[in-house]
Amino acid sequence: MLSSSLFFPSFYWVFILFAIIDGLSTRYKSELSLSLDRIFFAFIILLLSAESLGLDVLLMILETAALIALLDISFLLRQIRQHSQHDLSTILSSRFRSYLYTLLPAALLSSGLTYLGASSLSFAVNSQYAILELGLASAAVFVIILGVARKETLK
Amino acid sequence: MTSIVRTTSVKVQVLASFVAVSFVVGLIFRNVLIFAGIPALIYLGLISLQSQPPGEITISRLIEKAQLFEDDTSKICIRTTNTSKRPIALVTVEDTVSQELENNSPTAFSFSLKPGESRDNYYSIRASTFGVFSIGPVRTRYEDSSGLNIVKANIKDYSTVVVLPKTTERLTHFKIRPRKTKPWPGEIVARNVGLGMDNYSIRQYVPGDTFRRINWRASAKTEDNLLLNEQTAELGADTIIIIDARPASNLISSGGESLVKHSLRAAISISDKLLRDRNRVGLVTVGLDSDRIPPGYGRRQYNRLVLSLIRVKAGGVFTFENIPSYLKYFYPHLAQVILISPLLDTEAFNASGEIARSGYELLILSPNPVDFSPVRTRNRENERTLKISRDLALLARNTNLDHLRRAGALILDWRKDDPLDFALSRNIRAQARHTELAMRRRIS
Numbered sequence: 001m002l003s004s005s006l007f008f009p010s011f012y013w014v015f016i017l018f019a020i021i022d023g024l025s026t027r028y029k030s031e032l033s034l035s036l037d038r039i040f041f042a043f044i045i046l047l048l049s050a051e052s053l054g055l056d057v058l059l060m061i062l063e064t065a066a067l068i069a070l071l072d073i074s075f076l077l078r079q080i081r082q083h084s085q086h087d088l089s090t091i092l093s094s095r096f097r098s099y100l101y102t103l104l105p106a107a108l109l110s111s112g113l114t115y116l117g118a119s120s121l122s123f124a125v126n127s128q129y130a131i132l133e134l135g136l137a138s139a140a141v142f143v144i145i146l147g148v149a150r151k152e153t154l155k
Numbered sequence: 156m157t158s159i160v161r162t163t164s165v166k167v168q169v170l171a172s173f174v175a176v177s178f179v180v181g182l183i184f185r186n187v188l189i190f191a192g193i194p195a196l197i198y199l200g201l202i203s204l205q206s207q208p209p210g211e212i213t214i215s216r217l218i219e220k221a222q223l224f225e226d227d228t229s230k231i232c233i234r235t236t237n238t239s240k241r242p243i244a245l246v247t248v249e250d251t252v253s254q255e256l257e258n259n260s261p262t263a264f265s266f267s268l269k270p271g272e273s274r275d276n277y278y279s280i281r282a283s284t285f286g287v288f289s290i291g292p293v294r295t296r297y298e299d300s301s302g303l304n305i306v307k308a309n310i311k312d313y314s315t316v317v318v319l320p321k322t323t324e325r326l327t328h329f330k331i332r333p334r335k336t337k338p339w340p341g342e343i344v345a346r347n348v349g350l351g352m353d354n355y356s357i358r359q360y361v362p363g364d365t366f367r368r369i370n371w372r373a374s375a376k377t378e379d380n381l382l383l384n385e386q387t388a389e390l391g392a393d394t395i396i397i398i399d400a401r402p403a404s405n406l407i408s409s410g411g412e413s414l415v416k417h418s419l420r421a422a423i424s425i426s427d428k429l430l431r432d433r434n435r436v437g438l439v440t441v442g443l444d445s446d447r448i449p450p451g452y453g454r455r456q457y458n459r460l461v462l463s464l465i466r467v468k469a470g471g472v473f474t475f476e477n478i479p480s481y482l483k484y485f486y487p488h489l490a491q492v493i494l495i496s497p498l499l500d501t502e503a504f505n506a507s508g509e510i511a512r513s514g515y516e517l518l519i520l521s522p523n524p525v526d527f528s529p530v531r532t533r534n535r536e537n538e539r540t541l542k543i544s545r546d547l548a549l550l551a552r553n554t555n556l557d558h559l560r561r562a563g564a565l566i567l568d569w570r571k572d573d574p575l576d577f578a579l580s581r582n583i584r585a586q587a588r589h590t591e592l593a594m595r596r597r598i599s
Contacts, residue, residue, distance in 0.1 A: 039169060047180065050188040057190045064177075064191045068198060072166065076245075076302065083247060083263035084276070090267045094244040098300040101205060106197035114190060 001041060008048050018044075031078075038074060042067045057114050065107035069099060160307045161208065167303065170195045206303045210239020212246065212268070214293050214310050221314070225321035228259070228281045233293065235276070237268035244300040248276065253288045256280040256316065282318040284416065285465045290314045319461065320420060326428040328580035333392050333490035333516045341391025342432035343490075349388020356385045391433045392490030393450045396422050396460075397478060398467060399496030399503060400442025405469030406497070406527035408571070414527045415442070415469045418495045421520060421575050425493060426460045437486070438463055439478065443470035450486075475506035483513055492517045497524040504555055511564040519559070519566045520578070525549055526571035 001019040005012035018041045025034035046067065050060060076095055080088065174192035181189025212235055219230040233250055237243055249263035257280070264276040280290075291313035298305045336345045348355050357373055360381035373382040398418055406414040422438075429436045430453065437450035438460050446463045448456075482489065492515045496503050511517045525548050530541060556566050565585055569578045 039173075043173065043176070046177065046191050047188060050181070050186045050191070051184060057187050060187045060191050061194050065194045065198070068170070068195060072302070075166075079247070080245070080265045083249070083265040084261040084278075086264065086266040086274075086276075091245050091265070094242075094267065094300045095302065098202075098244075098302075102201040102301055103194075103198050106194045106201055110190075110193040110197050114193065 004041075004045060008052055010052075011048060014044060015041075034078070035075065038071060042071055058111050061111050061114065062107060065103055069103055157311065158309045162305050162307065164298070164303050164305055167199060167203070170199050174199075202301045202303045206299050206301045207241065208304045209243045209297050209299045209306055210237055210241045210270070212237055212239075212243065212295065212297060212308075214248065214295060214312065216250070216290070216293070216312055216314050218290075218314055218316065222317045222319065223282055224319050225282050225285050227318075228279050229316070230277055230279050231290065233264070233276045233278075234273055235266075235268065235295075236273040237270060240270045242270055242300075243268045243297050245302070246274075246297040247295065249294045250278070250290060251292055251294070252280060252290055255282070255284050255286060255318075256288055256290070257283050280316070282316070285318045285320045285419075286468075287462075287466050288316045288318065290316060317462070317465070319465065320423055323420065323423045323427055324575050326424050326576050326579060328576055329425065329428050330432070331392065331394065331429070331434075331491045331493075331516075331518065333394075335488060335490040335516075336388075336390035336392050337435070337490070339391045339433065341389060341434055343390055343392055343434075345388040345390045347388050348385045349390070351386040351389040353387045354384055355387040357382045358385055359383070391435065393435045393437070393486065393488065394429055394491040394493060395437040395439060395450065395482070395486060395489055396426055397492065397494045397496070398422050398438070398440045398442070398464070399475070399494070400440060400467050400469050400471075401473070401475070402470050403500055404497050404503070404524075406499075406524055407529055408527045409529045409531045412527070412571075413469070414497055414522055414524065415467070417522050417527075417571070418497075418520075419464050419467055421522075421569070422464055422495055423461055424575055425495075425520075425579075426464075427457060430454075430457050434490075436460065439481070440464070440467045441471075441473045441475060441478065443468040445471060445473045447481075450489075475502050478506050479509040479513055482510060482515065489515055491515075494519045495522070497522050497527075498552075498555065498559075499524055504559060507559055507564055508562045511559065511562040517564040519564050520569055521556070521566060522569045523549075523552070523571065525552070 001015050001022060005015045008015075018037060021037045022034065022041075024030075025037060046060070046064060049063060073092070073095065076091070080091065174196050177188050177191040177195075181187070181191065214236075215234045217232040217234065219232075220227070221229075223229050231250070233248055235246060235248055237246075244267055245265060246268055247263065247265045252258050252262055258278055259281055260278040262278050266274055266276070268274060282288075291311065293310040293312055295308045295310060296305060297308075331343065333343065334346075336343055340350065344351065344353060357370055360369060360374075360383045364383055368384050370382045370384045374380065400415045400418070404414060404418075408414075426436050426438070433452070435450035435452055436456060438446065438448040440446045440463065444466055446466070448459060448463055451459070482492065492510055494507060494510070494517060496507070496519065498504055498507065498519070498521050507517065507519060525545055528545070552568075556568065560566055567578055567581060567585065569575070
């Protein structure tokens with residue numbers, strides 16, 4: 001958390017605040033506040049990188065995917081840490097394997113679709129219809145996934 | 156019995172909220188954040204379509220020693236088996252252990268299971284105090300590899316662990332001297348002729364008497380008579396121990412010692428001694444899960460009494476009022492009633508007085524409640540006040556005990572630091588004085 005202030009030096013106090021809340025929640029074993037703190041931290045990182053660093057769409061999508069993986073793994077480790085652990089490597093590797101057919105395709109699919117949409121529709125769609133374009137793209141992605149997954153299940 | 160709840164991970168709600176918020180915030184700021192929700196949305200769609208509910212598991216518990224002594228440890232194994240044909244990515248099993256069974260090792264385990272695989276997880280318990288304790292239920296939580304489908308099961312599998320007191324104090328000086336005895340041999344010196352050690356009288360020999368008991372020296376002094384030694388009979392008796400474990404009598408000292416536990420240890424030692432002296436011993440407990448055991452002999456009765464005593468917990472709504480009538484109705488010919496009570500309230504005093512007045516020989520072993528007072532102070536002024544209040548409490552108690560003594564009860568004021576055998580050894584001296592007083596009263 002504190003290392004994030006290297007990328008956003010003007011907002012260092014926000015990260016110090018997050019780190020303090022994280023530390024206190026860990027100290028007093030408050031699971032809810034710890035989870036909320038980390039989720040908000042991830043969201044603030046995304047918000048700042050979109051606003052301050054001026055990341056493009058592709059980088060934003062990749063950053064989102066990476067943050068989802070990081071948060072998910074951190075929650076998983078926290079859940080396991082409370083107990084006597086066996087097979088930690090097996091548990092983690094099965095979670096990473098699940099990313100291969102969920103998170104990775106999601107990142108690739110959304111980057112691809114956004115790239116395709118940006119290049120092919122840039123001449124046809126006005127900037128005022130950008131939201132409509134985004135909504136349609138999202139709906140289309142869902143329909144594709146639904147079709148692919150149904151076929152997989154029927155097999 | 157198992158209660159199973161199938162849920163979806165909170166991850167879904169968090170990701171859905173993230174998608175909505177990033178979209179709205181992206182719109183407001185008119186920046187690329189608007190696209191941040193897309194991979195989250197697709198990820199959500201993919202895991203919800205591809206993930207399958209995790210399989211089934213069965214759990215069993217194996218206990219190394221179901222009966223142990225205080226401060227002993229026992230290993231407990233939790234066997235988890237994946238009965239389905241799918242692997243389970245993450246299984247969390249947590250056993251519920253009562254506070255009295257301190258567990259040195261964690262009772263919760265996280266692991267993964269292949270199809271058909273069984274996993275044994277071990278933890279150990281240490282019995283910090285005696286009693287009957289239950290282990291269970293087992294809480295389990297298992298999920299698929301993506302962590303989306305979660306099954307929470309509460310498996311109501313209970314095991315009982317019996318913790319016996321480590322060492323009950325072996326009493327050597329404690330003896331009862333009831334007037335009423337029973338015809339079987341025992342250790343109580345009765346007031347009639349029989350088999351025993353002490354001489355009772357000398358009588359003339361009659362044919363059929365054993366030659367071994369002829370008093371030759373006395374016989375030599377007569378002309379042609381043979382005289383025979385007669386001994387006092389040593390017989391057994393029927394006794395009942397009454398334990399006061401009402402909430403009012405359960406004081407906890409500043410060191411964390413419970414008065415009821417203190418009384419229970421004493422009851423176990425006394426019942427051991429009485430049974431070894433070939434008396435029949437019964438039990439009446441007044442507390443949570445009150446129990447009544449009729450008098451009986453031997454080790455089996457001792458085990459029955461101990462198992463009942465270690466179950467006793469302070470609490471319940473039973474009162475002392477009906478104990479005298481209970482004794483009168485069920486055991487009118489009891490030789491000795493032993494009451495273990497701190498005698499804190501008028502109810503206990505009245506009931507004890509009524510038992511004594513009903514003609515029973517009542518021995519009250521009363522742990523001194525002032526010793527179990529949890530109040531401590533460091534302030535010098537308060538210390539003085541505390542000392543005065545303690546002295547007053549002791550004075551009031553002594554006055555009340557004197558009233559009871561006048562009703563015919565034999566009372567032993569048991570201070571916390573005195574060993575039980577020492578406290579009961581005073582019983583012998585007190586008994587002699589008690590009998591003497593009773594005789595005097597009868598003469599006057």
